[in-house]
Amino acid sequence: xxxxxxxxxxxxxxxxxxxxxxxxxxxxxxxxxxxxxxxxxxxxxxxxxxxxxxxxxxxxxxxxxxxxxxxxxxxxxxxxxxxxxxxxxxxxxxxxxxxxxxxxxxxxxxxxxxxxxxxxxxxxxxxxxxxxxxxxxxxxxxxxxxxxxxxxxxxxx
Amino acid sequence: xxxxxxxxxxxxxxxxxxxxxxxxxxxxxxxxxxxxxxxxxxxxxxxxxxxxxxxxxxxxxxxxxxxxxxxxxxxxxxxxxxxxxxxxxxxxxxxxxxxxxxxxxxxxxxxxxxxxxxxxxxxxxxxxxxxxxxxxxxxxxxxxxxxxxxxxxxxxxxxxxxxxxxxxxxxxxxxxxxxxxxxxxxxxxxxxxxxxxxxxxxxxxxxxxxxxxxxxxxxxxxxxxxxxxxxxxxxxxxxxxxxxxxxxxxxxxxxxxxxxxxxxxxxxxxxxxxxxxxxxxxxxxx
Numbered sequence: 001x002x003x004x005x006x007x008x009x010x011x012x013x014x015x016x017x018x019x020x021x022x023x024x025x026x027x028x029x030x031x032x033x034x035x036x037x038x039x040x041x042x043x044x045x046x047x048x049x050x051x052x053x054x055x056x057x058x059x060x061x062x063x064x065x066x067x068x069x070x071x072x073x074x075x076x077x078x079x080x081x082x083x084x085x086x087x088x089x090x091x092x093x094x095x096x097x098x099x100x101x102x103x104x105x106x107x108x109x110x111x112x113x114x115x116x117x118x119x120x121x122x123x124x125x126x127x128x129x130x131x132x133x134x135x136x137x138x139x140x141x142x143x144x145x146x147x148x149x150x151x152x153x154x155x156x157x
Numbered sequence: 158x159x160x161x162x163x164x165x166x167x168x169x170x171x172x173x174x175x176x177x178x179x180x181x182x183x184x185x186x187x188x189x190x191x192x193x194x195x196x197x198x199x200x201x202x203x204x205x206x207x208x209x210x211x212x213x214x215x216x217x218x219x220x221x222x223x224x225x226x227x228x229x230x231x232x233x234x235x236x237x238x239x240x241x242x243x244x245x246x247x248x249x250x251x252x253x254x255x256x257x258x259x260x261x262x263x264x265x266x267x268x269x270x271x272x273x274x275x276x277x278x279x280x281x282x283x284x285x286x287x288x289x290x291x292x293x294x295x296x297x298x299x300x301x302x303x304x305x306x307x308x309x310x311x312x313x314x315x316x317x318x319x320x321x322x323x324x325x326x327x328x329x330x331x332x333x334x335x336x337x338x339x340x341x342x343x344x345x346x347x348x349x350x351x352x353x354x355x356x357x358x359x360x361x362x363x364x365x366x367x368x369x370x371x372x373x374x375x376x377x378x379x380x381x382x383x384x385x386x387x388x389x390x391x392x393x394x395x396x397x398x399x400x401x402x403x404x405x406x407x408x409x410x411x412x413x414x415x416x417x418x419x420x421x422x423x424x425x426x427x428x429x430x431x432x433x434x435x436x437x438x439x440x441x442x443x
Binding site for chain 1: 159163183186187191203205207231254255257260261343
């Protein structure tokens with residue numbers, strides 16, 4: 001019946017979470033409110049800004065436009081899983097070194113977009129890096145340092 | 158968002174039996190999710206199609222291709238079955254939204270939503286595509302030219318699901334081109350245009366198909382422009398005349414993205430370029 005909760009199991013950053021959610025719950029709200037993984041941000045809430053970017057079964061998606069129920073049985077990667085314990089991911093180190101984060105609100109989504117890009121294309125050109133983050137809006141840092149960080153991270157790994 | 162019942166069948170016949178008038182099918186959700194959030198669509202039941210195996214691929218069939226309705230824009234953009242022969246279609250899939258959107262948005266959703274600006278609609282019309290529509294009684298084919306009835310309205314009957322798109326074999330000496338004009342990279346098209354030409358052995362146009370998007374209540378063909386090309390060899394004047402005809406064929410309106418006058422002018426420019434692209438490919442130059 002409408003309004004009934006649905007039992008889902010989602011693998012987030014390698015860990016299985018079993019929860020009951022209403023059908024209306026977005027993957028974004030599931031991550032933030034049910035799992036308390038608040039690294040993923042809500043920006044526009046309508047698939048324009050990329051702040052809520054996560055990797056779902058290997059593909060970069062806006063978590064605000066996915067129902068949590070759609071992620072049942074799927075693998076999700078979020079910003080919380082990017083570092084290996086205390087060791088930052090090469091992208092995180094490069095972001096820090098180039099000053100590619102200012103206010104930081106777009107950064108988790110930006111980093112996941114960059115990870116998805118490098119997962120599929122370990123040595124992107126400048127244009128490919130720019131295309132890879134074209135769905136992620138940044139209003140303060142500027143894309144120059146972000147693209148530089150992607151190029152630096154690609155070189156390092 | 159109004160509460161609803163979420164169902165994720167694993168067989169097509171099961172999905173079809175669930176598509177009551179109060180239910181909506183869910184593919185990528187990039188349009189549906191927002192419409193539900195804004196309460197423009199308030200279904201009792203959402204039938205997620207993504208657990209049905211085999212609906213998201215591209216396969217070679219009868220010399221042409223069959224694209225599952227759930228094939229992603231990224232799949233279309235990357236498929237070798239599409240990217241060379243059906244160049245216009247591959248190009249259109251590459252410019253839909255962001256990578257996040259292209260990883261969710263499906264060709265079936267792009268068509269069934271019947272947006273006048275749907276980017277894959279114009280190349281598929283120019284390529285002579287048909288769609289497969291299934292219901293409990295069986296499957297029928299609908300020429301894409303007959304699918305769109307108005308903004309958000311299609312010839313799909315109640316309970317009928319768009320399950321695949323078929324693109325016929327590309328004849329010898331044929332080629333296609335796609336052009337698009339947007340305000341900003343992530344915006345929907347102000348105008349889009351796709352052209353297809355097939356040449357005879359003497360390089361004369363045997364058949365031309367031109368489709369225009371965002372310049373009418375549905376994606377539409379430009380018959381005057383097509384007629385102007387048929388029987389002609391390629392030269393800049395022919396493309397120019399077809400472009401003028403296409404601007405007449407367009408039924409552009411003023412809206413937030415552009416004025417009708419600007420749209421007609423863009424139809425002229427984009428048609429000229431798309432026809433040029435199609436010719437070059439038909440002549441094996443591109």
